[in-house]
Amino acid sequence: MSTAATHDAHHEEHAKGLLRWVFTTNHKDIGTLYLVFALTMFFVGGAMAMVIRAELFQPGLQFVDPQFFNSMTTMHALIMVFGAVMPAFVGLANWLIPMMIGAPDMALPRMNNWSFWILPFAALMLVGTLFMDGGAPAGGWTMYPPLVLQTGDAFPFLIFSVHLLGISSIMGAINIIVTIMNMRAPGMTMMKMPLFVWTWLITAYLLIAVMPVFAGAVTMLLTDRFFDTSFFNAAGGGDPVMFQHIFWFFGHPEVYIMILPAFGVISAIIPTFARKRLFGYSSMVYATASIAFLSFIVWAHHMFTVGLPLTGELFFMYATMLIAVPTGVKVFNWVSTMWKGSMTFETPMLFAIGFVMLFTIGGFSGLMMSITPIDFQYHDTYFIVAHFHYVLVSGSVFSIFAAVYYWLPKWTGNMYDEKLGKLHFWLSAIFVNVLFFPQHFLGLAGMPRRIPDYSTQFAGFNEISSLGGFAFGLTQLLFVYIVIKTVRGGSKATDQVWEGADGLEWTLPSPPPYHSFTTAPEVK
């Protein structure tokens, strides 16, 4: 591989001050914007989770009324999914894909700027609904009609913010596909791409496939409410369950949109700290593609209780169980990569190992729920709340932490504080389990989800869960401190940063030049 230009002649061409960020077309600047936005929304959504856990700390109504509680669960989910996790992964893609494939920037820089700058406005509109007549949306992030049609003035704002978020995602996805397809360095064939690039390529196709479907579903809600259509109104010949089919046709690929890039991150980190090549590279690629394909034919497992015909239930049960096979392959490959390696345990590796363990636990509960006859018992209880927080918090969010610790020295040129990083990991790993593990028990004992108050038999585990939640929330302030401290200074990072790191981004200086690779490197 050739070395990139170490001196960047164009460094000064961009605008100064705030306008630099408004007009920027640079993949690193936009990546930073995405990541800062995601972190901000992570705390907004997190604050709502704190309200939820405070109300659930003890039985009885203490702090909020039930309608506002429902708004909190609804907004927490919407903000975490569309405001925190997805933008964080797009931010990582912006920063890393050009550096990983040996390109100077993303293929469509102006669209890149636009796809970011839609986000803050969409988010403002969504958060603004909290102050409207009738309150913020309270029908759940799944927006099932007819309940969602009872939303007050917030309703059209909810729909339009979803439209905007979708437009942003689609543009981001197009940009990523075009970049990966056209701007790879000479010699980098598809099967030589880093797995993070592979998983994002597949994720981008998922986004393009399902975001328009979602936009269509919410538009039908809009016309049902304002233009007297009856898509989802049984009295007018429609079907409320049809919305659920369309929603989950989007929704299931959507959950993989939030986990496939995480697989890519973990597949980069484990080999580095095991000092050993990733085990089964090509089977990792095929497994990712299989998971993406299966995501399109399992949607009704979210709806086993709506009264599907028996044959439908059987089909969706079998298809859902199948996902365990490629997911299992991934976990086995990660463990085999560690096997007989020469491991060290810096913060990124700790988060990666935490990811493998806790994501697998979430996978187990997922497998249990795929079994239709027992899903009747698990459905809409805290068991599923525990399940999807294991895969999303100790899955996706842990992988984002891992990625930030892993690449932050490259991005800033400074090493983060390893001691504090490890403290952040251990506190997060302990409290995420205190927070979510008891929720399995609550669900099995019969506590439904989305309730502001509960029978006294559930008091014990709710108390433990809330305490874990407060502690987990506070711990994340430590992460902000660590990141700010690293950006401001610290011991200088080498270009290689990590002894075992492999890939084009590590051939660039730390921090890398403004236009990553002005001369394309040669990949052997």
Next chain:
Amino acid sequence: MLESKAKRALTTVAGLALLGNAGGAAADYALNLRRGVTSISHEAYDLHMLILWICVAIGVVVFGAMFISIFSHRKSKGAQPAQFHESTTVEVIWTIVPFLILIGMAIPATKALVAMEDTSNSDLSIKVTGYQWKWGYEYLDSGVSFISSLATPKEQIFNEQDKGLNYLLEVDNPVVVPINKKVRLMITANDVIHAWWVPDLGMKKDAIPGFVNEMWFNIEKEGTYRGQCAELCGKDHGFMPIVVVAKNEADYQKWIADKKSEMGAASAGADREWAMAELMERGKKVYTSNCAACHQAGGAGIPGTFPALKGSAIATGPKDAHMKLVMHGKSGTAMAAFASQLNDIDLAAVITYERNAWGNDIGDLVQPSEIKAAR
């Protein structure tokens, strides 16, 4: 054997959890799925335990390998990295073995599912209707019908009184069913989607407006079984419990007879003229159990969400419009059509109450006969 081991293991985990929380008072720390009291709940439980143990076994192997690796293959112990990075044989094995395990799970799961979905040959059918936020039951064979709503007093919810034993899981009118009979529920909803779920009966089904879903159960022993609405249905989703009381055949028949005479008494006098005081007294009761959740006890509503009745244009305007709104509801809002939920006297009483309470003082009254004519 396997089950008792499971219980012991889970108790150990619970013990550890309790160490951190010695003061957890009244709560019980149930860890596992309830075994329930019907054949389908037993089947679900057995399957649950089977899959749980398969997951535990896989977890022991995978995490075991990971921990061995983490403890021995570390740089600080002088481990040198091996060079292998693929093996077709191994990868084929760990694709096929999980697939076979899945087939092993799918066979019993399919059998259980087929049995659960077979609602034929039932002995008794009950129509269940979900309302915001209560349940309506109609016994199709005997004509008994009633509304079942939360019985927990507001004072307990707002922490002004100690919480009772069945806090939030108690209702005014429980569903009574005979034991050892196949009971079929026909489930629907009036406004938004709800879900009918009693964990001990082993099954949950959505109640969807405009559609009828079916489920069945056959309870083995007498007792009271409690559950809740399981699908988010708005503000008071957490406050619409379900209580099923299973009785032996003789007690069940007696209950049906009692219920019938109770229904007769409630609608007695629908044809006579009612006085203002009577209507106001009955209207207050009806209002408290049906309207106060949204419009509040003082008629002030919740600004922006639920309109006030005190001084409102409808409650102080023409009688006909007021009757129409209460009887037929308002689509696109949480205002239900009460014509299907309340009898003529209750409707007349509650409308009269709304027109004359909290200083509305319109002075007119609605007679049950007017409601009957307006239906």
